[in-house]
Amino acid sequence: MAKRNHHFSFAAASARYDAWWLGQRLDRPPVSLWVEPRHPASAPRSNHATLRDRWLDAKFQVESAYAHLSHNPAYGDCVPSFFPNVGPDLVSTLFGAELVFGESTSWCQHTVHELADWERFIATPPDFNNPYWQAIEEMIALAADRFGGRFYVAQPDLHGNYDILAGLRGPEDLCLDLIDDPELVRRACSHASRAYLEAYRRVYQRLTSLGQPCTTWCSYLHNGPAYIPSCDFLCLVSKDIGEDFIRPAVEQETAPMERTIFHLDGPQALHHLDMVLRLPRLNAVQWVFGAGHGRASDWLEVYRTCRQAGKAVQILAEDAADALHVLRELGPDGVWLLVGTPFKNANQATAFLEEVHVLSA
Amino acid sequence: MPQLSELTAAVAAGKRTDTVRLTQELLAAGSAPQDIVEKGLVPGMAIVGEQFKKNEIFVPEMLVAARAMKEALKLLEPLLASAGIKPKYTAIIGTVQGDLHDIGKNLISMMWRGANFAVIDLGTNVSADKYLAAAKEHNANLVGLSALLTTTMPAMKDTVRILKAAGLSTKIMVGGAPITQAFADEIGADGYAADAGTAVDIAKKLVGQAA
Known part of the structure; x- marks a missing residue:
């Protein structure tokens, strides 16, 4: 039997993701994994005066990614890509929100200070000339040029619907607004979702024009519009609010997509799983149980519920043993394994991929 | 004179206007501010806490209840302070x-x-x-x-x-x-x-x- 090549292959990975989106499998499920680098990446050193300067320095971000990708061969179906990123509130910045940067994430300063301000927001068109969006565009252009087709450029993180509003208003005040004037908030959300779709359209067209496939921080592949819809605000609200307010907004945002995987974040959001599974354009679910809430093996019932509803699942396994246990329990169809703990070396990674092949036969 | 239980119910339901009105009426009828807090408002928030633990209500409902209590406390806190009464x-x-x-x-x-x-x-x-x-x-x-x-x-x-x-x-x-x-x-x-x-x-x- 010919020895299998376990290095990343765009053609093979694309075919595996094509099958996975539809709840099926090819030779095996898609697998995302990492190997500890033999040599540390010679990344450029940051001499930035502030974290903000570092985050928004497109050249530095692209060179850092290039150094990392160059020193870390990609295995399995882990797309070797650069993720242009300023944090989760990028769409909120289109409406004037400023970001505050931490080491590994950013926060949004609120610009909607009282209920009546939503009318002003609804009358405000999104501003794609703001420095955050411009930084993302610069990162995309620089990366496509620097990588020369060797690595891929991913879509940025676009949080939609009520997460945009929460960024502008703060989640607690948004909760109160939903009680005080639900129809005003619904109109505001529809406006936010239109901006989200325009942001997506711009990113999609730009990356497509550069010959990039559709991928993002959630490292799938698809040749056509695909994204990872989400609503972290879900964890705060009842099933009724999820059904009456959030479901229509997510439907609006997923209407133009060919493929979608919903990012369901945290046990407090799990009571909305039924609603998520009824989204008409949904292909898959990324269930993020989060740190402190066990391993993927502890959440088999959630995965089974998704599979029984005809949706594919991404498994966020802690390590190889966790991933293999879930694979044995669920079977290989409609399953995408992501192994969080890096393998010590390439031999361990390829041995794991071989085992996934055998279990998928 | 309204009952303290009515105030408790108003807080638990997040009814801000009713909570303030009942607090004013209780004060006008001679109820002690400390009793209004401890026997009217606090039990209302305790109900909210229990409902939240059982997933019967979620954050928006909890926030409106807290807002109702806060409005009532604006009336009561100056009276409590002048009487030298502080939370324990x-x-x-x-x-x-x-x-x-x-x-x-x-x-x-x-x-x-x-x-x-x-x-x-x-x-x-x-x-x-x-x-x-x-x-x-x-x-x-x-x-x-x-x-x-x-x-x-x-x-x-x-x-x-x-x-x-x-x-x-x-x-x-x-x-x-x-x-x-x-x-x-x-x-x-x-x-x-x-x-x-x-x-x-x-x-x-x-x-x-x-x-």
């Missing part, structure tokens, strides 16, 4: 250094106020030194540490270590999405709460008040 227990709360998330911390703070604790909210990104200084300054019975990011859990551990090393009698309670009872035990915290409803029960136990 004082709590310090904040999100640990490096973490700017605040909703979990705010919910706990709100529920503690609802249980008639005096709460000093230090905000987000709070250093261990700042917690320590506030605990000393206010002679706090309880310090609450919140974290949402796994990357800031070490800061929580350091803060607990520094507070313990200072030898204060203050109890330390921790919480947040990535925090578990096991982690709380490991870092030497006195208590852990999984949600805002439970946080009241744990806080009462830690300060020695029957839950």
